[in-house]
Amino acid sequence: MSARKTAAIVGGGVIGGGWAARFLLNGWDVQVFDPDPEAERKIGEVLDNARRALPALYDKALPAEGQLSFHDSMEEALADVSWVQESVPERLDLKHKIHAQINEFAPADAIIGSSTSGFKPSELNEGGDTRVIVAHPFNPVYLLPLIELVGDAAICAKAGDILRSVGCFPLTVRKEIDAHIADRLLEAVWREGLWLIKDGICTTEELDEAIRMGFGLRWAQMGLFETYRIAGGEAGMKHFMAQFGPALEWPWTKLMDVPEFTDELVDLIADQSDAQSGHMSIRALERLRDDNLVGMMRALKKSGTGAGGVLNAHEALLPTAPQGDLPVTVDRVIPQSWTDYNGHMNEAHYLEVSAQATDRFMEMIGADADYVAAGKSYFTVENHIRYLDEMHAGEAAKVTTQVLAGAGKKMHLFHSLLKADGSVAATVETLLLHMDLTARKTSVPDDPVAAALATYASAHETLPLPDGAGRHVGQRDPS
Ligand SMILES: NC(=O)C1=CN([C@@H]2O[C@H](COP(=O)(O)OP(=O)(O)OC[C@H]3O[C@@H](n4cnc5c(N)ncnc54)[C@H](O)[C@@H]3O)[C@@H](O)[C@H]2O)C=CC1
Numbered sequence: 001m002s003a004r005k006t007a008a009i010v011g012g013g014v015i016g017g018g019w020a021a022r023f024l025l026n027g028w029d030v031q032v033f034d035p036d037p038e039a040e041r042k043i044g045e046v047l048d049n050a051r052r053a054l055p056a057l058y059d060k061a062l063p064a065e066g067q068l069s070f071h072d073s074m075e076e077a078l079a080d081v082s083w084v085q086e087s088v089p090e091r092l093d094l095k096h097k098i099h100a101q102i103n104e105f106a107p108a109d110a111i112i113g114s115s116t117s118g119f120k121p122s123e124l125n126e127g128g129d130t131r132v133i134v135a136h137p138f139n140p141v142y143l144l145p146l147i148e149l150v151g152d153a154a155i156c157a158k159a160g161d162i163l164r165s166v167g168c169f170p171l172t173v174r175k176e177i178d179a180h181i182a183d184r185l186l187e188a189v190w191r192e193g194l195w196l197i198k199d200g201i202c203t204t205e206e207l208d209e210a211i212r213m214g215f216g217l218r219w220a221q222m223g224l225f226e227t228y229r230i231a232g233g234e235a236g237m238k239h240f241m242a243q244f245g246p247a248l249e250w251p252w253t254k255l256m257d258v259p260e261f262t263d264e265l266v267d268l269i270a271d272q273s274d275a276q277s278g279h280m281s282i283r284a285l286e287r288l289r290d291d292n293l294v295g296m297m298r299a300l301k302k303s304g305t306g307a308g309g310v311l312n313a314h315e316a317l318l319p320t321a322p323q324g325d326l327p328v329t330v331d332r333v334i335p336q337s338w339t340d341y342n343g344h345m346n347e348a349h350y351l352e353v354s355a356q357a358t359d360r361f362m363e364m365i366g367a368d369a370d371y372v373a374a375g376k377s378y379f380t381v382e383n384h385i386r387y388l389d390e391m392h393a394g395e396a397a398k399v400t401t402q403v404l405a406g407a408g409k410k411m412h413l414f415h416s417l418l419k420a421d422g423s424v425a426a427t428v429e430t431l432l433l434h435m436d437l438t439a440r441k442t443s444v445p446d447d448p449v450a451a452a453l454a455t456y457a458s459a460h461e462t463l464p465l466p467d468g469a470g471r472h473v474g475q476r477d478p479s
Pocket residue numbers: 010011012013014015016033034035036039086087088089090091098115116117118136137138139
């Protein structure tokens with residue numbers, strides 16, 4: 001993979017702006033070419049949404065943002081890049097023209113991807129010596145991990161490595177077909193929806209409720225076939241197919257046809273959509289969507305299912321730098337979902353951050369997932385939290401951890417929650433005991449864990465006792 005972490009965005013609209021945010025917030029420099037005089041403003045607004053949402057998916061800090069630049073020529077925008085992403089309007093003639101220009105200026109080793117929703121790579125490359133692959137994203141590109149890759153196998157493999165490094169899920173489509181995989185499914189649902197609305201069976205809002213109150217939730221974590229596998233009950237998929245296969249002969253869909261896009265139909269759909277969502281601006285709807293997606297995707301991290309597994313794998317790649325003499329055990333952004341009616345981070349999440357810091361420190365001394373799977377761990381037996389300052393959504397936060405004592409069965413830690421300016425927002429003094437998970441009784445840790453903990457305890461012994469250590473609730477500060 002090229003060492004250059006610079007991407008060119010050709011076409012900075014809804015999707016190009018999302019690509020710019022995906023690369024930029026993962027530490028890449030981004031060079032944009034888009035003749036629209038409003039492109040810089042539009043991308044700026046997408047970046048505002050992305051900075052608010054993407055970091056909240058992670059329990060570790062993302063890399064420092066790359067540099068964003070706008071260029072008046074394709075040649076300038078493509079200088080020294082390792083990825084070119086084309087996101088111009090879905091017109092094959094325009095894409096051919098653009099890719100001929102890209103081919104002229106892009107470095108020979110650069111990946112050239114098209115965001116096209118439906119064209120095949122053979123169509124994009126027809127008549128020229130271009131080497132475009134389909135790299136089809138899903139809006140919002142900075143949050144949804146799926147990128148469908150279609151085209152040259154070697155280029156797709158290299159593209160997949162790069163996409164994984166910026167938190168995406170590259171899905172290589174085995175054979176090219178119009179609209180790849182996901183858009184064919186989306187098109188089917190959209191066509192049927194148009195018929196249902198045209199025939200007065202439901203409104204746009206009722207159709208959306210039918211999706212988001214039912215299978216839409218299921219699809220977010222298990223897709224279509226795993227869901228149907230469960231629907232077959234103990235008899236499984238074959239029973240499901242036997243029971244519901246015949247329905248494919250019945251008129252449960254009109255997909256053989258699509259309603260004529262008359263002015264009446266377009267007005268019908270548009271009027272109902274306005275009635276459903278017209279009270280919110282697109283940017284407000286986008287922020288609501290992002291908050292919902294972040295909450296759902298964070299929930300999937302616990303089981304590692306679907307997008308949750310992608311987030312966990314990407315998070316494992318993110319480095320955490322030490323802070324002075326103390327290890328940084330949490331380095332993250334406060335998610336919107338952690339704030340409450342007082343407009344700041346809720347008290348419960350200070351303890352959640354502390355628990356994350358303790359888990360990270362346990363990993364650092366070898367009491368990691370494998371250690372727990374072997375039947376040994378630590379249990380927290382006492383916490384003392386001091387709330388010293390508010391934390392707000394989108395705020396960067398670090399936790400440093402000092403070992404106050406670490407011998408025998410005991411592990412006595414002091415976590416300090418630091419704001420971006422280094423001030424202390426909270427402290428959590430926490431006492432843990434080592435446990436035998438089979439006997440459910442205290443036990444001494446394995447020698448390697450005991451030795452690693454003793455090393456930290458010895459190194460921290462020379463540090464001043466942190467302010468607040470040993471306090472009890474309501475203790476007066478010395479005047
Ligand atoms: N909107 C969506 O939900 C999705 C769209 N896509 C695909 O992404 C591509 C772009 O779609 P959108 O972002 O929605 O369109 P858009 O209309 O929002 O953005 C297109 C951008 O291309 C720019 N542009 C036009 N001619 C150009 C040229 N000669 N050189 C450079 N830039 C030029 C325009 O100024 C505009 O900013 C299409 O192929 C579409 O199928 C893929 C996934 C989702």
